[in-house]
Amino acid sequence: MSSKKESTTRTLLVALAVSLVSSVFVAGAAVSLKPIQIENRQLDKQRSILSIAGLGEGRLPAREVKSLFAERITARIVDLETGEFSDAHDPALFDPLKAARDPALSEALPGDQDIALIKRRERYTTVYMVEQDGRLETLILPIRGYGLWSTLHGFMAVKGDLNTVVGMGFYQHAETPGLGGEVDNPNWKAQWVGKSLFDESGKPVIEIVKGGVDPSSPQAEHQVDALAGATLTSNGVNRLLQFWLGEQGFGPFLAKLRSTQGV
Template identity: 70%
Template sequence: MSSQKESTARTLVVALLVCLVCSVFVAGAAVALRPTQLENRQLDKQRSILAIAGLGEAGMSANQVKALYKERIVAKLVNLETGAYSDEFDANTFDPLVAAKDPELSKALPGSEDIASIKRRERYSVVYIVEENGELDKLIMPVRGYGLWSTLYGFMAVQGDLNTVAGLGFYQHGETPGLGGEVDNPKWRSQWQGKELFNDGKLSIQVVKGGVDPQSPRADHQVDALAGATLTSNGVNNLLHFWLGGNGFGPFIANLRAGEA
């Protein structure tokens, strides 16, 4: 009996040591790989911004992406509460998603205002500017909001008139493949190009169920909903109305249009 207890104790000690060694290796690998992970995340973000701006080509190398981003994209910090540019933080390193979790850098949204279901909204965000001959060519804004199963994270690009959509794309989501996941479908994404956000100063962009009637006077402001994915379509509609409205980039767009940003 004593021998059996001793054998069991040794087995437990060996198992504990193996677990300890493995945990040290895993933790060490995580720490060592973190800079690479952060760099890859930044690279993916830059690819998404360039793609939504219609810059570059598919299959560009990491160095090509970095060079084109540096050449064509200017990141600027925006105070969402004043609707003006800010120098409070470095726009190139500020992370709005991290700020949204910090009570000092964000605000809780009451249910009546939280149509995108994000719970908290950062007080500062970052926009991305593309210029041509010293003039605003495109404005790219980060957007996010809840669909059916997940929060969709993406960017919306508008032309220099600050009304015409240049593109909409999501770089991260967990929607159902073949249904809500069709937000990634190039055919659906292409419908956004050329649509108009505002009508007589009122935010009018809308995702509509049943298809857009080309004869409707509102057709220029409407995009077909995703087939079989009503809740994801509603989520896209809601997140755009939040981020382009008074609690998002609406005041900034108005100030930028008036030359007061």
């Protein structure tokens, strides 16, 4: 009986020791790999921005992505409350999504204002600009909002007229493959190019329409086909665009930028 107890105790001690060693190894690996994970996320984000801005098609090598991004893209901090550029944070280090979780750097959105279903909106965010000879060529805006199963994170690029779409896409989401996941379909994303975001009064009127766009409609320049079989994801994209192009999002910033750019 005593021998059995000793055997059981020894087995438990060995199992505990193995568990502790494994835990230390896993924790150490996680810590050592974290900088690489952060760099890869940053690289994917830069690759997405370049693609949506029409500056880099396909899977560019990491070195080329970094070089092209540094050469062509300028990051600026925007104060969403005032609609003005700000020096409150370093755009190379500031994380708007992290700020959105910080009550000191964000605000809770009342239900009637939270049409994108993001709960909190950061005060400061980062926009990206492509400039040529001192003139704005392309503006890339971060956008996000809830679809059917997930928050879709992406970017919309517009021309220097601050109205014509250059590109739109999402770099992170968990929508249903083959349905809401079709936001990744190149054919669907291509429909956005050349569309107009605002009407003559400056109101955001871009929308996804069920049943397909009627080319003869006077509203066709503001419309994109809905995703087949993915009504809730399509509705989510509509809502997030209305939010970020409206007064709670980039509306004040775009209005002030139009005046300074003379458009």
